[in-house]
Amino acid sequence: MHVDVMTTPQPLQDIGELARRTQTAGFSGLLFTETGRTPYMNAAVAAQAAPGLELSTGVAVAFPRSPFVTAATAWELQEASGGRFRLGLGTQVRTHVVRRYGMEFERPGPRLRDYVLAVKACFHAFRTGKLEHRGDFYSLDFITPQWSAGPIDAPDPKVDVAAVNPWMLRMAGEVADGIHVHPLGEPGYIERHVMPNLAEGVEKSGRSVDDIAVIAPVMTIVGDTDEERDRERELVRTSMSFYGSTPNYAFIWDEAGFEGTTARIREKQKAGDFAGMAACITDEHIATFATESTWDGLADALISRYGGVASRVVLYNALADPERFERYGEVAQRIRTR
Template sequence: MQLDVMTLPQPLGQIGELARQTQAAGFSGLLFTEGGRTAYLNAAIASQAAPGLELSTGVAVAFPRSPFVTAATAWELQEATGGRFRLGIGTQVRTHIVRRYGADFDHPGPRLRDYVLAVKACFAAFRSGKLGHHGDFYDLDFITPQWSPGPIEAADPKVDVAAVNPWMLRMAGEVADGVHVHPLGEPGYLARHVVPKVAEGAQKAGRSPSDIAVIVPAMTIVGDNDEERHNERQFVRASMSFYGSTPNYAFIWDEAGFEGTTARIREKQKAGDFAGMAAQITDEHLAAFATESTWDELADKLIGKYGGVASRVVLYNALGAPERFERYGEIARQIQSSQSR
């Protein structure tokens, strides 16, 4: 189990220093979750600033970019990192794809499955000079030497997909190299859905479930006294209410024993009451969906919660005060040390 840091892409002049700090602190990697800035440009800067640091997009939006464009970008990043880049992609939601990006969104699950296969076909074409992918959504069969980046020494980039519902999790196990679990992915959800559904997909494709990386974001509330943990509790409440407002994710709350949480959050959201949204996340929600501990207990708690399930745990809220970031880095070193014994 590796411990990574999650960040929104930063201004390009700042990301190099963050990459160096992440590597020096002891984390395994840096994960860029795409927002208003592009994940790929940040990854490119980080690859040069901190050689040896593992980098991934977690996740970049797929559909507004053609599979060939995404594949070529990932190929260059894989070369720049010496084989330490993972391509993480996701569908986003219809409103963003159609109204913000102006791209197609129909049949997002099957479209993403075809997209992954098309990206992998492009990787093969960069080595062989022959492109041949004929899917339900993407039909690619033309490449010339001048429009190919050509072979690289590193292996093909791993392709991970964001998945929440059972169909998407099975699809990830069938065609992807890893799955990005939703930030609301508490241990019960991992056991009920992620592990068995990914295994079903892998077995359908004749693959071993152990070959599929499970990448889990972890929201943490850490401090040696209640006052120290208070501000992080408030941050986590706001973050959970944001993710928990999406109707498609309501079943995660419901199955964990918090029925109606999404409906209550959306009622406040429609009224523009952001403080009210966060207030719907109770201490009981935090206990189930976040990891709260003292600093001395955190490494053991993360191993106990995610060990044997997660290939990579991504700290959702490690960034902040420098001294806290350094302490999170110490946790990363402890986890790595405990697993090497």
């Protein structure tokens, strides 16, 4: 099981040092989310600063970019990283795609499926000079040598998708190389929903479920004193209330035995009561959805919860401060050597 660090993209002048620290600390890789800054340029700088570090977008927003542009960017990053780049894609939500990016969002699941296939068709075209993809949303059939990145001395980049509901999970098993589990995706959700639906999708593709990477973000509460863990617990409580406010994710709470959690959070959210949102997350929620441990016990705790289920765990809050970052790196090394 690999252990990565999650980060939002940083100013480019800062990312090289972060990449070197991540590699030196003992992590497998860096995963870049997409917020106000794009993840791709950060990945490019990291690839040059820390050769050997595995890099991924987790996730880049698909629809604002054409499949060809995304494929060409991933291709260059795969070459620059020596074959250590994973392209993680997601739909985002309608408000962001339509009102912030000015793009279409109809039928996002089928659209993302077509997008993944179009990206892979572009990879094939870069090697062969022949581009042929005709889907319900994207049609690509023209490429010339001067507009092709050309072959690279590395395998095609793996293409992963963010998936939560059963249809998206089945789609990922059919056409993608991996899935990004939602940050609320505790092991019970992975066992109940992720693996069975992945297996159903994989059956259509003729592959094994072992061929699909399961990439799981993990919120951790770590410390050797009650005070240290209490401080971490409140940070996690706030993060969970943010993710738990989305109606599409309500079923994750409900099936874990916390029915109505999203409705209660949204009531506080509409009133602008952010402290009230966090208060909707009980210690019982946290015990189910986060991993709490002492520093010496964290490696065992993560292996116990995610070993045999996740291919990669991504530490959500490892970058809280430099001292803790180094200690998380020691945990990552212990997990990698098991």
